[in-house]
Amino acid sequence: MRRRRLMDRLGHGVAVIFGNNNSPINYPSNAYHFRQDSTMMYYTGLDRDGLALVLDCDNRREILFGDDIDLDDIVWMGFTPSVAVLAESTGIEYSEPMADIARYLNPGIANGTTRILPPYRYDNILMLVEATGLTSKQIREKASVEFIKAVVDQRAVKTADEIAQIEKACEIGHEMHITAMRMCRPGVTEREIAGAIEGISLSKGGGFSFLPIVSTHGEIQHGFPKSEPMEAGRLLLVDAGAETLSCYCSDNTRVTPVNGRFDTRQREIYSIVLAAHDRVAEIARPGLKWRDAHFEAARVITEGMKDLGIFHGDTEEILSAGAHAIVFVHGLGHMMGMDVHDMEGLGQVYVGFDDEVRPQLDQFGTNFLRCGRRLQPGFVMTDEPGIYFIPHLIDAWRADGKFTEFINYDKLETYKDFGGIRLEDDLLVTDSGCRYLGPHIPITIDEVEAVAGTM
């Protein structure tokens, strides 16, 4: 049905979706956890390596390419259904050995009769380079915008079944976050917490939706866990999510005081971020431009910074100049689905933007906004404002004399030891507004303090 809609939209020519293969760690046969390509999963549901799907729109024919296993493979990997049986299981009439896909790749990719999506796995890129004689740069440029847009339009709007899967991922994510908050106390290491919550994601589902960020340096956007004992007085930021076995994701962020109690300064900053987070959920509804939601969150943060004497001047001038990005360095949030940054591999310009709302790449902070366009019912968005005090960034902007009319650098410098706070939940856009997905994870100061360190 999904495939039929895609072929209807594409109309003519051949479209190819490449599945993923096993990805080597430190030698060819030692592989990471297999993860199917999300688009392949979306259109086939087949969670096996070594597959490609050809949609021959001219002849309305679907063909699954892949190789059957032999007795040696059965000894090593167990019995696996044949490619023909796999194809049949998902309603695909034809199947062929992988080598035979060559006839669709050359010269089809070069002359545009065969459409592909942007490849991101290097084995697939190398295969395409060697099959077509094009360079990897040319291969990437051959990705079909029509094909991308058709896939994006289908995958962006989540069905009830898909929402149920995301809720399931959120349940696992809930357990991960509760566990992290309960484990959080002085002496425990970030690595211990990260390992524990990754273990939960693997025990209950398909593993993490992205490498968990578990860091007492929340100001680092992708801080990875360290092995040193955590110290009282710091805030632990945990940004983590799970995947279901069918590849649907969750993504939440919570911040917990290592010693179980927020101090005054932490309460002040935390309250501003929480207000921004809550404000977005109040206004998100079909038709709202997500870029406007981003700036609404930025407005709440800017007002808060002014109350603390860190910013001064006119709020709207601060926002249009982009001075707020000294503390709110990234975009409000992104689509979420079978990829945690949904469809990011297809190109954010096609996923998060359109003719009406184009990416704003010239303003630091806003250039990291991954979605700007109007919301539609069935979109799932992450609502994740944050306030970060990044010593290197403060030093660089101050040295450049940037926005001295808006930023009180002397005051800001006193926060250099603070770290950073982000609060994140997943919003489903409904017909009339929006709702959070998944079970409630403690988020008010009282809720967080009640659970912190209780394990």
Next chain:
Amino acid sequence: MRRRRLMDRLGHGVAVIFGNNNSPINYPSNAYHFRQDSTMMYYTGLDRDGLALVLDCDNRREILFGDDIDLDDIVWMGFTPSVAVLAESTGIEYSEPMADIARYLNPGIANGTTRILPPYRYDNILMLVEATGLTSKQIREKASVEFIKAVVDQRAVKTADEIAQIEKACEIGHEMHITAMRMCRPGVTEREIAGAIEGISLSKGGGFSFLPIVSTHGEIQHGFPKSEPMEAGRLLLVDAGAETLSCYCSDNTRVTPVNGRFDTRQREIYSIVLAAHDRVAEIARPGLKWRDAHFEAARVITEGMKDLGIFHGDTEEILSAGAHAIVFVHGLGHMMGMDVHDMEGLGQVYVGFDDEVRPQLDQFGTNFLRCGRRLQPGFVMTDEPGIYFIPHLIDAWRADGKFTEFINYDKLETYKDFGGIRLEDDLLVTDSGCRYLGPHIPITIDEVEAVAGTM
């Protein structure tokens, strides 16, 4: 010191070691856990992506190639020392931006003045293809046998520091196995156990040394965990190991009855595998050909199969014909170090074999023996015999009439529902014999039954 020894051995020309990069999961910026290339780690200790090491033997010059990060990277990933500082930290005098490595790659790789190791990460292969104009097949063929052998000779013999690291990995592995055994009971899923022990490997070290095998179908050599509740009467095989943060590995296998007690048939098969496992530790010493250890284990297994009436005939004839491989389908074990199959990416023919002992690829079972050559003090080997009842293999051999003079197929067929048993520990070859590495993991029937299901 390691680098100097390598340059002394190579004598002339340029040798390049490529580090690993981040490996994408489902879109370019969503990466798996970073794992440095073991050889890069061995010669530099640098655990960062985006590095390459050039050893210019002619000029006795070492150069670290890599790119420094900018302010955006600091915001996203935190502050990282410059490549020059990294180089200095490991005693490398020179550093250069990555782009400048091109002068060593072309035409050096094509004409053999630049020696490389076999690349296994597709991003590195693609980079080499595009830098040299060679095909990926030609690139692989350009790997230098001299360079491979020099690296193998250094890495194969473990120093006291390396042994200490492996013992540390074994300690984490011990906790993983004890946890799996304690969790093992009817109703628990393989996936729950796999997630829990992966979590331990991530909490305490650098994660798993390979994807854990957690399966009540032990006859599948790389059976991956399933989500169905385990049933009483089955045996759970767990083959798993940890890595330290400096990339040293452990690798053990244990088998636990799901309901906590081995039945008679299970005790019989288990005892044979344990006897084979123990026998290898009795005979392993410097000078012993590992292939002879493999056949000694096969001899114990064959005698046991004869006692059970599954095999009949002369033991030595069975072994030389390879009939034992119907149940002992793989090799006895492999080298272990910074790779769990140590240096497998450099080519097993160079790692496990030499002019005296060559791989025996024509005999099923023995063709999966990853090492055959004489042991030396400082080698670390896995001792991992097994007995497997693989329905597809039994059917195929019976249909072919294979070894009917040795195999009682009627009797063998009664074991088709059995599964498989493997027992594995890591042996250090000492000056006079060998010793197990790491804390003792319950292995006798009494020990296993005492711990099974106690969590």
